[in-house]
Amino acid sequence: MSPRILAATTGRILRQLRHDRRTVALLVVVPALLLTLVYFMYADQPTPPGRPSMFDRVALVLLGVFPFVIMFLVTSIAMLRERTSGTLERLLTTPLGRLDLLFGYGIAFGVAAAGQAAIAAALAYGVFGLTTAGSSALVIGIAVVNAVLGVALGLFCSAFARTEFQAVQFMPVVVIPQLLLCGLFVARDEMAGWLQAISYALPLSYAVEALQEVGAHADPTGTMWRDLGVVAGAVVLALVLAAATLRRRSG
């Protein structure tokens, strides 16, 4: 890995994003629209005493999970384009290392996700009155780690798609089971044993638990740090798997 090449690669990916103004606009507007939708959905719902309101519960998870979903999709398509346009093959004939490319994507889309999460959080806290016991900076931080997880999984999954039609279909496969089983819809300890076991194997469950810890506790808890560590470990694992799919030679 070379810092010079990594920096150039990160800059190149961000520049590509910048030229695509509509994508940048969507990255900002879509989470804002969804938060607005959730706000009005739960506006008239009674809040049980001693528990956070439904809006607080759902918006908090949405803030953290949305960057994961979007960055997974964006990265899958971007990496697929590198593979199909021949740029990946060309890059691998240059001194660029595989980690330069993978980390470049992780950092570039991590930065984009940080911007997205910060704007969405400002809306949720400032306009819709989201309240969490812990700080909003932690929520944004967890959102960024989740986004990087999405990037890493996207880099890996793009190896198994030959077309963009195939690539987008990995989204429901990778994302929806994690969302269903993460404890948002049914608490994890109320699930059947085998579902619980699957839930414990999926990184998004830990990301959501970390967010709920921030929602319920003023200071970062040990559970939150452990959960973040698990998500970070999943990021490393996905990157190692993605690196294995980048072959300099092909048939």
Next chain:
Amino acid sequence: MDHAIAVRDLVVERGRRRVLHGVSCAVPRGSVTGLLGPSGSGKTTLMRAVVGVQTVRSGSVTVLAHPAGSAPLRSRVGYLTQAPSVYADLTVRENARYFAVLQGRGRAEADRAVADVGLAEAAGQLVGTLSGGQRSRASLACALVGEPELIVLDEPTVGQDPVLRADLWARFHALAATGTTLLVSSHVMDEAARCDRLLLIREGRLIADDTPDAVRAAAGVDDLDEAFLRLIRAGGTTGVTAEATADDTGRSTGPDGGVS
């Protein structure tokens, strides 16, 4: 003679199909070598093997005294793929500057490479908005930007107008004059005459490895197109092996035989 590329008994299979059947050839340093043959004959596969991105079944490819594709070659070999491999959502200049950094070069070299392919005026344009010919020149700029010792160009002049084509060939010869080695594929025979040496390939077998003049002499005609046809007919049925023609490389005459 010191060779930039030495290929020995190269066999490549893609899927179950054998694409190269034991090709052997050598490319001298500081020359422009044309790789010619009909589409599907194995030109791109041979070039991919030279830059080290092709899985090979057997045989060896040595480039600048290193095994093809090995790490020390990555800053010494430039590769232009047949389909333009540049980022459509970046400008020409941004593309060139990115590939310049990968090769340890700066902005000045990037801007010069863009000017060298005649795209100075379009440097600020997104590659996605360029014409096909311009786009392939943008891709060419990114292959030249690192001033590599060996440049492998897969059909660099497709879609270019005659004036630009002549400019590009002049540029290739200028590079060769400074000691750079160029391997250039084409399926246009009038470009063959512009090369110092020719590799003629058909159905994965090398049917000639010589200077344009020697190819003409061997076939007994002045027209390279016709010469290629005769070589195919002569070798097609009996299947002249690559080794047999590779052995003939000694009797080469002077470089470049003018326009056919």
